[in-house]
Structures are given as C-alpha cells and as structure tokens.
Amino acid sequence: MSDLPGYNTELQPERAPRWMEPLVEGVAHAHGHPDVQGVDIRGRGNTRPDGQRAAVLILLEGADTLSRQRPDDAAVLLTHRSPTMRSHSGQIAFPGGRMDSTDLNPVDAALREAWEETGLDRSSVTPVAELDPVHIQASGYPVYPVLGHWHTPGEVGVASPAETDEVFLTPIAELIDPANRLTVGWAGWSGPAFTVNDYLVWGFTAGLLSALIHESGWEQEWDRARTLDLHATLEKSRNNESHAPGVRFSR
Template identity: 70%
Template sequence: MDFGPDHPGQNIDLRPQRAPRWMRRLINGVDGVYHHRDVRSVDARGRTTPRPADQSAAVLMLFSGADHLQADPPEDAAVLLTHRSPSMRSHSGQIAFPGGRIDPTDLSPVDAALREAWEETGLDRTTVTPVATLEPVHIRASGYPVHPVLGHWHTPGEVGVASPAEADDVFPAYLSDLADPRNRLMVGWAGWTGPAFTINDYLVWGFTAGLLSGLLHQAGWERPWDRETTLDLQDTLAKSRNDEPRYSEPDNRVRFLR
C-alpha cells in the first residue's frame, strides 16, 4: 500500500474533551487502569533493574467507533492491533498495539506512538484524537518502560501492512469480541499467569492482553468470564496462528513477555 507522509510533532496534545461519550468513563478513570491486577501482572516495576529513559517506548491504543448518545460503545467499536512478524528478533509472532522505541527527535510519547503507528500501519495521525496517557508499564522481561497512549480514531482511514519486517497483519479487534467471555481465558507459563484473548485465531497475551483487560474493566465493558481455569501458554499458542517461538527454549526466555 502507498501511504501518505507522516507529520512529526503535530497533533500531540491530549484532548480528552473531544472523546466520544462511550469512552469518557475510561478516560475519567484512566489512572486506575495501571493498578488493575491484569496490568500489574505484566509490569516489572520493583522486579527488574529500571532502564534509562532513552530506552523507553510508546504504544498507541487506538479506539474507533462514532460518538452517539449512549454511554455504551457502538457495535462497530474496535481497537487497532498488529501481528508482529515471526521473523523479528524480539516479541516475534505476538499480537501488539502499534508502537516502538521513543526516538530522540520525538517530542513526547504521544508523538512517538503516532510516528510508530504510521511506520507500521500507515496511520494518518491527523485522523486521531489523543485523549489520555497511562502511567508507564515496565516490560517484565527487560524492565523497559512503555508509555501507553490512548486515542480515538475520529476519522478512520486506510491502514495496512506498511513495514512487513515489523508487522505482517493489521486488524481491528472489536470490543464486543474482546468482551465476549468465550474469547477470554487465563494462560500460564514458568510460574507466571495472566489474561489472554482469542481473536481471529490469534492469541493475545502478555503486555497487550494485560492492558486490554485493564481497559475493559475500567471502562465498564467487561463481562463475567472464567478466571479460575489456567491453560498452558505453550499448548494454547500451538493452537493459534501466532507462529511464536517456544518460550521454553533458553534463547527465547528474555523475549517472554511483551
């Protein structure tokens, strides 16, 4: 696909007042997302050596869905996700939010998240309203701080695979599917357990699933689901189309949790 140019430094101010009504409960309580147990399960603060600020990253949690009079999301409300290329050196085959390392030229985590989304998916940043940022989450395996940026895609446009070396699939995950108890599960490996989702035959787990679970809860979109049964992560991944490496292999342990 032939996408237009990015506009670095533009559209980076947070404008929560322009969010649709169905996102406002989430935005008003966004500070509580970090403290949800599923986000804390993927945060390494206090468990690994903190990394310097120049090794931080940002991700864009981009929600689409028109504004309407109700407080509940519209039927087509969705969040944009990517499938990281199985050939990547780290976090290969995982489902992720668009995002990556904050560059010295980025003016803020919002600027970095929008730039990375453009590089990976061709997203036009002028079609996005940045509405909130979350407290940084430190990746469990590395300690790297990741700044989650919450945005509303007020004018959805064309996106797709803009950088095949980074992501080989870009797709909307509908909130109705994410909240469906049939698509929710707990997975565990090597003493760790956390929430997961099944979407489009992919398994969403780790950092991305923890944030999604916290967001669903804080926004009031969560439905009761089975948190008591924990499935083996390796077996569950083998049944998915993620094409992730086996995390029991020593070389892959450091890439465990994205």
Template identity: 60%
Template sequence: MPHAAPVWMRRLVDGVTSGELHRGLPDSSRSGGDHDRRAAVLMLFSGAETSAELPNDAAILLTHRSPTMRSHSGQIAFPGGRVDPGDVNAVDCALREAWEETGLDRTSTTPLAQLDDVHIRASGYPVHPIVAHWHTRTPVGVVSPDEADEVFEVPLMHLTDPANRLTVGWRNWRGPAFTVDGFLVWGFTAGLLNASLHQAGWDNPWDRDTVHDLHDALARSRNNERLL
C-alpha cells in the same frame, strides 16, 4: 485531550487520568525498567462518537509482529516502539510508530490520555500507553512486513465475549488472554486490554479460574511465536 473523548469512552479515559486503570495492572508491570530506553504504544479505539453506550462498531487497532523480529516476535501488539531522539514526547512517538507500521494518518486520531509507564519485564523497557480515538477511519495496512505482517481492527464486542477470553499460565506466571481469528493475544497487550475493558465497564463475566498452558495455547494459534 480527555475532554474530546466520546461519551462511551469517558469512563475509560477518566480511569487513565485518575491513575485507577494503572493501579488495576499487576504490581510487576507498574514500574521499573531502563528509563533511558522508553517506548510508547497507541491504544487506538474507533466507534461512533454520538453513542452513549459501547457502540456496535467499536473496535481497537492491533498488529501481528513479524515472527522474524528479534523481540516479541509473532505476538499480537498495539502499534508502537522505541522513543526516538526526534520524538517530541510519547504521544508523538506512538503516532509516528503507528504511521510507520500501519500507514495511520495521525490527523485522523485524537489522543485522549496517557497511562503512567508500564514495565515489560521481557525487554526492560518502560512503555507509555496512549489512549486515542480514531475519529475518522482512514486506510491502514501492512507497511513493513519485517515489522508487522498483519494489521487489523478487533471489534470490542468480540473481546468482551466470554467465549473469546481465557487465562493462560507458564511456570509461576498467569495472565488474561483473548482469542482473535486464530491468534492468541496475551502478555502486555492482553493485560492492558483486560484492564481497559474492566475500567470502562464493558466487561462480561468470564472463566478466570481455569488456567490454560501458555505453550499449548500458542501451539494451537496462528501467532508463530518462538516458544519460551
């Protein structure tokens, strides 16, 4: 329902529906993977519906994946997971997974647009990101500590602050990252956040050139990730 987007989100949603945001992602993440093992994630934005500019209360919902999980353990992520046979589509999957992980009431959200599938090389899954607006904030929290042991909203003003942005690298790979309350947001989640901030026009200039070692950055963080 792109027409239901708040004014301040319309540039972002237009970029999703036109495919421009997808084209702004790294080439290696735009396609590929096992399409029999699809997944979906919910990019849930909250913030005043009446504001024309990015509102001060604008935020996005993230989770910290339990360090005991088999895949992507310890990472900061959007709510989401594998598409089940009972899911109607990727939107249904993203909302179901968000409910299972955070207790999110799906009636409090308005799905706005769906990106083309994004490939995660680590798992081989094509992932469908769903952009939505949380029109009525409802209680959320940790539902299953084995999946996500922290659930929190991050103010977009925090993500756009250059002091909280950096570039991380490992071997021949490099990518954008964010620091959030001691956590390091990197990889798939940071790539989508970075592309979204740029597409929406919320970006501020930040140091893209200095590359910080990913292992060092993770060691200093609260992620408790298994090092690569």
C-alpha cells in the same frame, strides 16, 4: 502520505466521544489493576540504564453516537508482529516502539510508530489519555500507552513487513465476549488472554485490554477459574511465536 512529526501531540480528553468517557476515566485506575501489575516490573531493578523508553497507541474506532454502556460497534487497532522479529515475535500488539530523541513526547512517538507500521494518518486521531508507563522485563523499557480515538478512519495496512505482517481492527464486543476470554499460564506466571481471528492475545497487550475493559465498566463475567498452558494454547493459534515465550513476567 508522509508523517507529520510534532503534529497533534497534545492530549485532548475533552474531545473524546461520549462512549469513550468511561474508558478515559478508567485510565487513571488501570495501572493499579492486577492485569497490568502482572506485566509491570517497576522497582525490580530491571529498567534499562540508557534511559530508553517506548510508546504504544491504543487506537479505538467508533462513531460518536455509540452507547457508553457497551459500544458494540467500536473496534481497536491491533498488529501481528512478524515471526522474524528479535523480540515479541509473532505476538499480537498495539502499534508502537522505542521513542526517538526527536519525538516530543510519548504521544508523538506512538503516532510516529503507528504511521511507520500501519501507514496511519496521525491527523485522523484524537489523543485523549495516557496511562502511567509499564515496565516490561523482556526489554526493560518503560512503555507509555497512549489512548486515542480514530475520529476519521482511513486506510491502514502493513507498512513495514519486517515488523508486522498483519494489521486489523478487532471489535470491542469480541474482546468483551466471555467466549473469547481465558487465562494462560507458564512457569508460575499467569495472566489474561483473548482469542481473536484465531490469534492468541496475551502478555502486555492482553493485560492492558483487560484492565481497560474492567475499569470502563464494560466487562462481563467470564471463566477465571481455569488456567490453560501458554505453550499449548499458542500451538493451537496462528501466532507463530518463534521465541514463545521468551518473556519472563513478574510472579
């Protein structure tokens, strides 16, 4: 199936299922959460001068009947970036990438990138919210996270092997589970992380997930007191991050 550029590009928060309402409401406060601020370098003079921007799609699947308090059967779509990529190689990421001049807005860009990477049918998605842009030091791009509900789940997979080598749904319950949460650190920086499918989710992706889980009220108490070495933790994972960690975060 081909993509539909320019289609389904307006936010429709009123169409979010009831269980996603706390998440949509929490978007307004997520950017101020420490876990997002830890990867945002706004005001540090590192934004690219060429005006390039990027967008990612935080796509959640779940039936309308799930509980607001804890949507145990909901899941989020994640990708494993190919270890041969020049940037963020081997990392777990949301579908996304640089905005093109033909993209109408960040929603259009996020849906296009998701189609290019996973084959996602944009007509199966309801875009419900957009977070403030996050500036990442590795690229200097302002990245616009777009929150969407996958109201009609369909087939997805690796559509661009040069960019991703695995596409999978991770249950929200696994991300909430304290047993899968940890803090990792490197060279004075530390931030939240998750273990899923023997992968380590850290950096930008983990920061957004952690902030959204907290702001939605779904978070459970987990051990924040211990910080594990990022390099050592990555070596035990199957990320295969060939440039790990080439990203420098705010300190």
